[in-house]
C-alpha cells in the first residue's frame with residue numbers, strides 16, 4: 249500500500265496537523281519524527297483538559313490490559329494514559345491493529361492547543377514509552393506492507409504540505425536527493441550535519457550531531473553557530489525573559505545555509521523570522537535558537553519547510569534524504 253496525507257499548519261507554523269482515522273473517529277494529529285508514541289485525546293481524558301478537542305472513543309478498540317504510557321517532551325509538555333489496539337488509517341494506508349495510546353492526563357500546553365488531538369510518533373519504536381512492552385509506531389506497523397519502506401515530509405511555510413507513505417513523489421522536489429546515514433542509537437532520525445554559512449558567507453565549520461524533528465517548531469543549533477548568525481542581525485540580542493534571541497520585526501534576517509550529504513541547502517531569512525513576542529508586533533523571536541542543554545542540534549520545522557525529506561528504511565542502515573523544494 250501507499251498514501252498521502254495533508255499537513256496543515258497551525259498559526260506561525262507552530263506545528264502541522266494531519267487528519268487520521270483512529271477507530272471510527274477522524275482526529276488531527278501532530279506527526280512527530282522526534283518521538284515514537286501515537287497518543288490521542290480520548291473520552292477517558294478529564295473534561296477539564298479535553299474541551300475543544302476531538303476525542304477517540306476506546307470502545308471501538310481492544311484494551312491492552314495492564315499497559316500504560318507516560319511521555320515528556322523537550323519543551324516540558326507531556327501526557328500519559330492507557331493503551332488500546334485499534335484501526336488507524338493515514339492517507340489510505342491502514343494499520344489494522346495499531347497501539348493507540350489514550351490519554352487520561354495531558355499537560356497545559358496540550359490542553360490549550362485545541363486544534364491538536366494528539367501526536368503520531370515517527371521516530372524509532374525503541375523509544376516508545378508504553379510499559380511493560382514498547383509498542384510499534386504507525387510506520388513500523390505498516391512498513392512491511394508499503395510499496396517501499398519509507399515516508400517523506402514536504403512541509404511548507406503558511407500552507408498545507410504533505411506526508412507520503414511508501415513512495416517518493418519526484419514532483420515535490422527539485423534537483424537530486426542527497427542522503428546521510430542515520431544513527432538510531434538514541435531512537436531519533438539522527439545524523440551528522442556538515443558546514444554552515446550565514447547570508448553571503450562561505451560554508452565552513454560544522455553543525456555536527458543533529459536530528460530531523462517534524463514535531464519541533466524551531467531550529468536549535470550550537471551556540472557558536474547561533475552567535476555567528478545573530479551577529480549579522482543589527483537589532484538582535486539574547487533576551488532571557490523570552491528565552492532566546494529576539495530582534496526588531498522590521499529587520500530583514502539573513503539566509504542560513506547548511507551542508508548535508510555533500511549538498512548545501514538554504515533556509516531563507518524570511519522562513520527564520522518566526523513570530524512576534526507580543527501583540528505589539530515590534531519585537532520578534534528568531535527561528536534559530538541555541539541547543540544548550542539538549543545534547544544535539546534539532547532541525548525542526550523552520551528548516552524542514554525549506555526542504556523535501558525522505559525518511560528511508562529501504563536499507564539495513566536507515567538514512568535521511570534531503571532535496572530542495
Ligand SMILES: CN(C)c1ccc(C(=O)NN)cc1
Pocket residue numbers: 263278280281282283321322323325357358361364461462463464
Ligand atoms: C505541546 N506540543 C504540541 C508538543 C508537540 C511536540 C513536541 C516535541 O518535542 N516533539 N518532538 C513537544 C510539544
